[in-house]
Amino acid sequence: MSFLSILTYFIGGYTTLVLALYMLSSVLPVAGFAARTLAAYISLIICAIYGAVASIILRILGREQIAQWTTARAFKYIMAATTGVTFEVIDPNRYLETVRPAVFIGNHQTELDVLMLGCMFPKYCSVTAKKALKNVPFLGWFMSLSGTIFIDRKNSKDARGAMAGAAKEIQERKQSVYMFPEGTRSYSKEPDLLPFKKGAFHLAVQAGVPIVPVVVANYSHVLYIKGLTFKSGKIPMKVLDPISTVGLKSEDVDELTRSTRELMLKEMVALTQKVRNKPIEVPATSGDGVVRASGAEATLS
Template sequence: MGWLTYAMAMPPALVVVLRILSAILPPHQARLASFGAFFVTSMLTMLACAAYGVVASIALRCVGYGGLSQWTVARAFKWSMWVLTGVTFRIQDSGKIVGGKRGGLEALQERPAVIVGNHQTELDVLMLGCVFPRYTSVTAKKSLKWVPFLGWFMSLSKTVFIDRANRTTARAAFDGAANTMRTERQNVFIFPEGTRSYASEPELLPFKKGAFHLAIQAQVPVIPVVVANYNNVLDVKNKNFSSGVIDVSVLPAIPTKGLTAADADALTTRTRDAMMDELIRLSHVSGPGNGVPLPRASGVDRSSDELRKRT
């Protein structure tokens, strides 16, 4: 058991050493040490929460509440990361009302729904931990299914695994997800960009249409979640990290009742345009603006008093 004890003690010890180095080294080396400490801490926390998730998922399935598995683990990850790294995400209401429906926490109460969000870095896993409503599952690439602990937890907690190389099995997975959404009122969270952007300013990659086909197939609304650009908190390319609170805006649900597969393109464009508009607004509310002017079409007054709210 001695080697096992040493093996388990080494990663936390490494974090302590890196944090000490970040306090005493010159700026460039200190920045790299701080980034390393954040990276190791995040991986250890995710592993611990995934292990907890395996046990929690089995227990919740046994008592008929398997749909809560990912929400339970998400909240555990949220609070663990806040304590250990000083990073968290907070939901704000954009003030926008569409069809009599508001955004913010009120929008996340709608169920079932397809929830879509912009995908910046690996830190978006923490965003899910902070934003995830009850009875929600994620989609993930099929290869994650075989990762120890994380894959086990995801398999037990109704994750929709997608084989991106095989269109037939991917479609079958979405068919199963649509059926689960209708029968169990389970939400699905999807990153429509399909990959991380690592954006240094407010921008979105082109959207894939799978999420919108799923929403139309299940006849459930699309709820856009927009995360402010957080390059100032985590810059993966330049290995830079600093603690902070990142704003998240939840837009009003976009209905799909009566839409058909032929409407998927228009729904994709409508959602992406609304998210891009809000992403630019958030950059002015949450940061220096990144040099991006507010779009005229947004209807947002340029004065600072009006940036925080829409009507």
């Protein structure tokens, strides 16, 4: 049996399974979770292949800086068709189009945030990644081809040192970056933020570029993995006013991180209130919500 035949059978079987699970979801809700999860995975694979090809072509044309943008947009439309999930971007001042370069930051809830990036990712922007990923087959190659900004944390003693090379790239290439200061997914059922790491803020200060916070409403009503919930829906997200870093120094980063987290948490709660149409209290924060990091270790003060 040829590879093409095997691929055809796989795609046919996969599609049939997803459709069958969607049909069962009306009487068995967990089937909807399985159907959308499988649909999301195949959508991601399709877009990864598309992204690799697009990156090569755009690299040849000298347009590699929009490779991640075009891949993100493809994922947005495919996910809307296969899962019925999308994000509504609220950006009345068009900061996503007009502020460049910048360090965009956002709250990190679940794996669905990949789709969030697909819906809002601005042109001439890239994600950041550990430098160790640069040589990983396929993934590292795609990242290199598409203009990912790599951060060398291994050979740096602190966040400030790790961001030095990335800051230089942002200045020279006028390339914005998107980062999740929480560092990992929260999986929270209610609107809340994990303590912020300072890397994104060190990067913005060293590069002399503004921080643009992007806040997504809590969407546990759409995806809540612990409860095996995955439904269709439109999730609102809001682009906040840019925060200038002009004149700031490394010693200002702690306060910048704390105040930005506080602002984002309030906006996240307000946005979630509109979705749920009921009042929600702002969660209390232990300490100041800033992670103190030194080398490979990090503790919350």
